[in-house]
Amino acid sequence: MVSKKKAMEFIDTIDLMFPDAECELHANNPFELTIAVLLSAQCTDALVNKVTPNLFNKYKTPEDYLSVELEELQQDIRSIGLYRNKAKNIQKLSQILIDQYNGQIPSLRDELVKLPGVGRKTANVVTSVAFNEPQIAVDTHVERVSKRLGICRYKDDVLTVEKTLQKVIPVERWSKTHHQLIFFGRYHCLARNPKCRECPLLNDCREGQKRLRKGLVKID
DNA sequence: CTCCCGATAT
DNA sequence: ATATCAGGAG
Numbered sequence: 001m002v003s004k005k006k007a008m009e010f011i012d013t014i015d016l017m018f019p020d021a022e023c024e025l026h027a028n029n030p031f032e033l034t035i036a037v038l039l040s041a042q043c044t045d046a047l048v049n050k051v052t053p054n055l056f057n058k059y060k061t062p063e064d065y066l067s068v069e070l071e072e073l074q075q076d077i078r079s080i081g082l083y084r085n086k087a088k089n090i091q092k093l094s095q096i097l098i099d100q101y102n103g104q105i106p107s108l109r110d111e112l113v114k115l116p117g118v119g120r121k122t123a124n125v126v127t128s129v130a131f132n133e134p135q136i137a138v139d140t141h142v143e144r145v146s147k148r149l150g151i152c153r154y155k156d157d158v159l160t161v162e163k164t165l166q167k168v169i170p171v172e173r174w175s176k177t178h179h180q181l182i183f184f185g186r187y188h189c190l191a192r193n194p195k196c197r198e199c200p201l202l203n204d205c206r207e208g209q210k211r212l213r214k215g216l217v218k219i220d
Numbered sequence: 221c222t223c224c225c226g227a228t229a230t
Numbered sequence: 231a232t233a234t235c236a237g238g239a240g
Contacts, residue, residue, distance in 0.1 A: 082225050083225070119237060121236075186235095224238095230231100
């Protein structure tokens, strides 16, 4: 594990690389954001954004999602993948919002995670982006880059990764840094072919040094 | 742990 | 052909 000081150097460099990082899912209110994040499981943001314009035009309220047959909603989100689970969860979630939350998305993380299809990561995104609460949502990118850089260990589970990042990063930077780690993972430290050769963190990166030794990083 | 799953990049 | 994508539930 790298020191807290070294971790902050990583964070500050990534801050310079992606100063404008933010949520890339298109949504105009907490309800739309929750649906969008739920749909984004194991699927790219870009693909979700191709579906949501028509989806949000057709379904504006929880009642709207319950007004059609399950099969129709499945077809409307089919291209996203995992569409049977997601369609079912959207309808169950809609019924719960009507029954228990006056049709509104709750703003507390502990309430959000009770909704079907909403786990800790989705709840953290909603509270952070829609309700402006400091959070670090650990998705596939945040987990991968944190482990590669040595901010946490490869064996750590996502909750440990989240707690470690919270310890290292000042709370006022949680939400911004969280998005910057996603951008760093999505556009630079790619899962399959990380751009180590052009990475400003290569000298201090545990995974980058390992890849250098293995000859996976080509040097001119 | 497995299952859910289509679209896209490599 | 295969790995990967803002995961969650059983």
